[in-house]
Amino acid sequence: MENSPSYALQLKNINKHYGGVHALKKVDFDVKTGEIHCLVGENGSGKSTLIKIISGVENPDHGSEIFIKGKHYRALSPIKSVETGIQVIYQDLSLFPNLSVYENIAISEYSEHKYSLVNRKRMKEKAQEAMKKINVTLNPDKLVRELSIADKQVVAITRAIATDAEVIIMDEPTASLSKHEIDELLKLIISLQKKGFTIVFVSHKLDEIMSISQRVTVLRDGDKIGTFNADELDERKIEKLMTGREFDINKSEKKFITDKTVLEIRNLSKKKNYRDVSLKVNQGEILGITGLIGSGRTELALSIFGMNKPDSGEILLEDKSVVFKNNYEAIQAGVSYVPEDRLSEGLILPQPISTNIIVPILDKMVNKMGVFIKESVKSVVNTWVKDIGVKTKNPENPVKTLSGGNQQKVVLAKWLATHPKLLILDNPTVGVDIAAKNSIYNIIKELAKEKLAIILISDEVPEVYRNSDRILIMHKGRVKEEISPEEISEKELNERVIGGVVSV
Amino acid sequence: MSNLTKRNEFYLALVILSLVLILTFTTDQFLTLGNLLELFTSYSFLGIMSAGMLLVLISGGIDLSFTATATISQYIMSTVIIEHGGNLFLAFLIGAVVGVGLGALNGLLIHFIKKHPLIITIATLNIYKGLLMYFTKGKWIYNFPLWFSKPHDIFIIENSEGYIFPISLSLFLFFIIFIVAAFILKYTKVGRKIYALGGNKEAARRMGFNIFGLTLFVYGFMGLLAGIGSVSHALIVQTVAPNAIIGKELDVIAAVVLGGASLQGGTGTVLGTFLGVALVAIISNAVILVGIPSYWYEILLGTIIVISVSITAYNNKKIMKREAEIDVA
Numbered sequence: 001m002e003n004s005p006s007y008a009l010q011l012k013n014i015n016k017h018y019g020g021v022h023a024l025k026k027v028d029f030d031v032k033t034g035e036i037h038c039l040v041g042e043n044g045s046g047k048s049t050l051i052k053i054i055s056g057v058e059n060p061d062h063g064s065e066i067f068i069k070g071k072h073y074r075a076l077s078p079i080k081s082v083e084t085g086i087q088v089i090y091q092d093l094s095l096f097p098n099l100s101v102y103e104n105i106a107i108s109e110y111s112e113h114k115y116s117l118v119n120r121k122r123m124k125e126k127a128q129e130a131m132k133k134i135n136v137t138l139n140p141d142k143l144v145r146e147l148s149i150a151d152k153q154v155v156a157i158t159r160a161i162a163t164d165a166e167v168i169i170m171d172e173p174t175a176s177l178s179k180h181e182i183d184e185l186l187k188l189i190i191s192l193q194k195k196g197f198t199i200v201f202v203s204h205k206l207d208e209i210m211s212i213s214q215r216v217t218v219l220r221d222g223d224k225i226g227t228f229n230a231d232e233l234d235e236r237k238i239e240k241l242m243t244g245r246e247f248d249i250n251k252s253e254k255k256f257i258t259d260k261t262v263l264e265i266r267n268l269s270k271k272k273n274y275r276d277v278s279l280k281v282n283q284g285e286i287l288g289i290t291g292l293i294g295s296g297r298t299e300l301a302l303s304i305f306g307m308n309k310p311d312s313g314e315i316l317l318e319d320k321s322v323v324f325k326n327n328y329e330a331i332q333a334g335v336s337y338v339p340e341d342r343l344s345e346g347l348i349l350p351q352p353i354s355t356n357i358i359v360p361i362l363d364k365m366v367n368k369m370g371v372f373i374k375e376s377v378k379s380v381v382n383t384w385v386k387d388i389g390v391k392t393k394n395p396e397n398p399v400k401t402l403s404g405g406n407q408q409k410v411v412l413a414k415w416l417a418t419h420p421k422l423l424i425l426d427n428p429t430v431g432v433d434i435a436a437k438n439s440i441y442n443i444i445k446e447l448a449k450e451k452l453a454i455i456l457i458s459d460e461v462p463e464v465y466r467n468s469d470r471i472l473i474m475h476k477g478r479v480k481e482e483i484s485p486e487e488i489s490e491k492e493l494n495e496r497v498i499g500g501v502v503s504v
Numbered sequence: 505m506s507n508l509t510k511r512n513e514f515y516l517a518l519v520i521l522s523l524v525l526i527l528t529f530t531t532d533q534f535l536t537l538g539n540l541l542e543l544f545t546s547y548s549f550l551g552i553m554s555a556g557m558l559l560v561l562i563s564g565g566i567d568l569s570f571t572a573t574a575t576i577s578q579y580i581m582s583t584v585i586i587e588h589g590g591n592l593f594l595a596f597l598i599g600a601v602v603g604v605g606l607g608a609l610n611g612l613l614i615h616f617i618k619k620h621p622l623i624i625t626i627a628t629l630n631i632y633k634g635l636l637m638y639f640t641k642g643k644w645i646y647n648f649p650l651w652f653s654k655p656h657d658i659f660i661i662e663n664s665e666g667y668i669f670p671i672s673l674s675l676f677l678f679f680i681i682f683i684v685a686a687f688i689l690k691y692t693k694v695g696r697k698i699y700a701l702g703g704n705k706e707a708a709r710r711m712g713f714n715i716f717g718l719t720l721f722v723y724g725f726m727g728l729l730a731g732i733g734s735v736s737h738a739l740i741v742q743t744v745a746p747n748a749i750i751g752k753e754l755d756v757i758a759a760v761v762l763g764g765a766s767l768q769g770g771t772g773t774v775l776g777t778f779l780g781v782a783l784v785a786i787i788s789n790a791v792i793l794v795g796i797p798s799y800w801y802e803i804l805l806g807t808i809i810v811i812s813v814s815i816t817a818y819n820n821k822k823i824m825k826r827e828a829e830i831d832v833a
Contacts, residue, residue: 078712094707096700098770103696110693110700111712118691272829296830477832 008033008167008198009086010067014060016049023049024060027224029217031167033069036189036199038209038230041219042242042433043403047202050219051169054200055088056081085166091175093156095144102127102140105159130162134192150181157188161197168192169200174208175431178293179459179498186212204433206235218242243434254469256284261319262453263304263422268313273299274477277313281422281453286444288468289457290497296477297457298340301424304455305337306330318421331360334421338411340430346411349400353392354381356399357414384413388443405436412443423447424455429463441467461494473497512764515815516779519808523786531793537661537669539789547785548678549737549749550756551778555685556729557760558777562689563722564702564769565621566757569610571750572632573727574734577602578744579636581735582645585652592673595652595738599731606632607727611720629753636746645744653742674736681729686774698722702769758805759784762812783808 009031016024024046031037041047052058053066056076060066066073068084076084095104106123127140136154138147144155153173160168170189174182189199190212203209209216209230216233218225218241225241240246260283268277274296281287289297302308304315306324315322317333324330327337339345347356358365358377365377381395388409392402399410408428415423425444429437444467448454458464464471471483473496483493527534544551553570560567581598584590610628614621657670689695701708701718709715738744763780765772784805791801 078710090710092706094704094710096703096707096770098699098703099696107700107711110697116693118693118696272832274830275832294830296832299830477830 006033007031007067008069009054009200011050011053012065012067014050014053014064014066016046016053016058016060016064023222024053025222027219027222029224030227031198031200032215033198034193034196035214036193036201036212038213038216039200039202039219040204040206040209040216040238040242042204042435043405044221045219045242046222047219048171049222051088051171051200051202054081054086054169082163085164086169087160087163087165087167088169089156089160089171089173091172093152095152095155095159097143097145099144100140101138101142101144101147101155104144104155105130105140105162107159108163126162127158130158133161134158134188134195136188148181149176150178150184153177153181153185154188157192165197167198167200169202171202172204173201174203174205180292182208206238209238210235220244239434245435254285256448256451257469258283258451262317263455264316264319265304266314266316268300268303268310268315270299270303270308270310273303273308274474277474277479279472279479281455283421283451283453284448285470286448286454286456286468288464288471289455289474290459290461290464290471290493291474291480292497293459294476295474297474298426299477300474301337301426301455301457304330304422304424305335307337331418331420334419335424336360336415336418336420336422337424338415338426338428340427342408342411346414347399347407350398352396353385353390353399353402353410354378354395356410357381357384357395357417359414360418380417384417388413388416389439403433403436405432405440408432408436408440409443412440416447420452422453422455424457426457427459428456429458429460437463461497462490465490465493512816513773513776513779516763516776516783520779520783520786523783523790527786527790527793534789534793537663538667539793541669541671541675543785543789544678544782545672545675545740547781548672548674549733549740550752550759550784551678551781552681552729552733552736553726554756554760554763554777554781555681555774556726557756558685558763558765558772558774559689559698559722560621560726561757561760561765561767562702562769562772563698563718564705565614565719565722566767567607567610567621567625567723567726568753569625569629569632570607570726570730570756571753572629572636573603573606574730574737574749575744575746576606576632576636577731578734578738578749579640579645582648582738582744585649586645586647589649591651592656596732596735599735600728601731603727603729603731603734604724605727607730608720608724610727611723614723615716615719633750640746642746644746646742648738648742652739656739672740674740677732677736681732682774682778689774694718694721699770702771704770755784755805758809762809 007030011027011029014024014027014029027046027050029050039047039050049058053060054076056078059075066076068086073080096107102124105127109119109123109126124140131137134157136158138151138154144152147155157168174185177185186208189201193199201213210233213230215227216230216238217227218238220242261280262283263281265277265279269275277300279287291297299308303310306327306329317335322333324333343349354377358380365372365380367373385392385395390402390409390413391406399407402410429440432440444454444456456464456468465485468485471485471493473480473483481496483496524535533539553574556570557567577599580602581595584598585595610625613628614624617624655670656673658673658676659671661669661671663669689698697708697713697718700711700713701715734749737749741748759780760772760777761767762783763772763776763778765777787804787808788801791798791804
């Protein structure tokens with residue numbers, strides 16, 4: 001291979017060991033100047049390690065070679081990497097919420113030791129100049145804390161531009177954005193490319209990857225599977241390359257639905273949340289609810305779970321009208337809600353898997369004196385760990401030692417241990433890789449078979465499409481339409497979800 | 505105006521103003537130059553130390569040991585000038601050097617042990633206090649040389665009736681140090697990096713900021729002001745006792761937090777801290793002037809802290825709620 005300057009970045013024969021783990025195995029990775037290059041792979045495939053090597057945070061093993069604009073480096077340091085024009089935008093964005101937009105953009109001024117006083121005027125100019133370069137406008141004096149996530153993203157990108165970056169590496173930039181915000185971001189990235197910047201885009205959302213990149217490099221278990229032109233690929237192919245397996249994406253078959261209604265909602269309304277929502281879920285049925293962020297889905301779910309009191313309307317559980325004062329009453333009545341944000345709402349990370357599972361049923365695990373009955377705890381925990389398939393050697397290990405997918409399984413196990421009649425899942429596969437996603441889907445279908453009524457709330461249209469018996473699209477707090485997945489294609493469903501913005 | 509009402513200092517100033525009005529109408533001594541000067545002079549040493557605490561809180565840390573640092577500085581300073589003589593400059597220099605040393609030791613431990621500064625400075629508070637008792641046996645010092653005990657007034661204000669009001673060195677230092685602290689925080693890169701550190705430590709590290717240097721700086725600065733404040737205190741009260749300053753650390757933290765600094769780090773201003781100190785001082789003065797038992801000072805201060813943090817919490821909740829609202833069609 002030539003070390004041509006038409007490559008912004010070339011990595012050759014990269015090996016990296018962490019102790020006994022071979023994190024990267026003879027990986028070659030090259031990025032052409034001016035392209036959008038996607039780096040994909042499941043958790044633990046070596047993506048992060050590769051990025052750390054490019055950003056100079058980690059050094060590769062001996063024998064690895066790095067070329068930047070044709071110039072050879074044995075290894076990089078964070079400072080050297082920045083000097084050669086590489087900027088990494090981490091998933092958490094690394095912004096300072098308490099400082100103004102312009103200070104954040106021009107923060108590298110503070111690292112220069114030539115002058116010890118702050119030159120606000122110069123910093124502001126620098127920030128304005130960088131914003132102008134990529135045609136974005138933000139109030140430079142506003143505190144970053146007050147911005148939306150999408151605008152914070154823009155600040156992070158502008159900061160990279162302000163440091164004269166030529167190659168911008170974005171690590172999972174769309175993870176916390178809504179669909180509309182993602183579209184805006186993708187547009188911005190394409191405009192950056194037109195201005196001559198080189199972009200390395202790390203993502204696991206396949207539709208995004210397909211829509212913007214020219215080339216895609218796939219990693220799996222530290223091996224490079226290959227670099228492909230984006231037009232040779234489709235989502236199924238990438239999925240297969242990433243996991244090495246094929247997954248069947250059979251639609252739900254409606255075969256477990258009985259005619260017993262578990263939940264019925266009549267004309268439920270809450271000011272500034274949702275209005276006039278009516279729906280029904282039967283035993284063994286999976287009801288999908290989708291819509292853009294801010295459509296009122298989560299608020300509705302919380303109302304069913306007793307955590308967001310509705311203003312008017314009626315909730316019937318097994319044909320009896322119920323008013324829950326709090327979620328304890330809802331749990332007692334057989335309703336479970338698995339929150340979207342498992343890290344802050346669903347799990348106690350430093351505590352053992354077993355403790356996390358029995359949290360909602362503590363009062364069933366104790367004797368009259370309030371002391372734990374060890375045998376009951378053990379049997380409940382073992383049953384669920386096995387049934388749900390949590391991959392762990394020991395349920396006494398802290399939850400934080402598990403991967404995202406397995407953590408999500410623990411959240412599921414925890415709520416299933418309450419033996420609910422109705423299970424509400426709010427974005428159950430956020431931040432979970434493909435294999436784990438599919439095993440969660442299988443669990444959901446198993447649960448329907450066991451006669452649970454399930455509400456599956458999700459941003460991801462394919463997820464709802466492939467798993468639901470019926471689908472509701474919510475828009476601005478109302479149920480816009482009800483769809484049966486066999487009536488339309490996945491693409492049509494996607495268009496109807498996004499189309500809500502235009503048509504209403 | 506809308507910008508003004510968003511600021512914590514605005515509300516604090518309103519509270520102070522209403523207290524001042526109430527006290528002016530209910531007592532005739534409060535709003536006199538003499539009373540106010542005396543009040544602020546007696547609070548100047550706590551004020552000086554609160555400027556140090558402000559920097560520590562902004563950086564995302566906390567220091568409970570600075571009162572012990574201050575007391576050790578006082579004892580060493582007093583012993584040296586009583587046994588070997590000297591001058592005011594030397595007295596402050598000794599206080600400053602001892603303070604910086606003990607403060608920097610805090611910074612060193614916090615950086616390398618990597619545990620919460622709360623627990624580390626509780627530990628050093630105990631060590632410093634214990635060592636102090638071991639070496640001093642709890643003895644009081646009051647036989648200061650004459651040059652130390654005479655009044656140290658920077659200048660004198662004379663009113664139309666011929667009364668004179670001295671501005672003491674301690675009060676003067678209080679103001680100078682606040683100006684210096686404001687300058688550091690607003691106009692120096694170190695100051696801005698302290699805000700950045702308190703706002704997002706991981707990002708500050710990725711930015712390549714010298715975290716160790718910044719930590720040493722803020723805890724060293726806290727120690728420096730504890731040392732200077734302690735000499736100021738000795739000048740005002742003319743005695744040095746083991747329990748004169750120790751125990752006041754929570755008053756200082758309360759004043760700085762009332763002034764708008766967050767225990768989470770990243771926020772706080774010098775003006776706010778000044779108002780916080782003023783509020784604490786005025787409440788203590790009010791209790792004396794109105795003639796109610798002194799425990800009312802504690803009850804009042806506690807109540808004001810509860811109200812103040814409730815308002816902040818309420819405002820934050822309101823913002824969160826506004827973000828969660830959905831534009832229902």
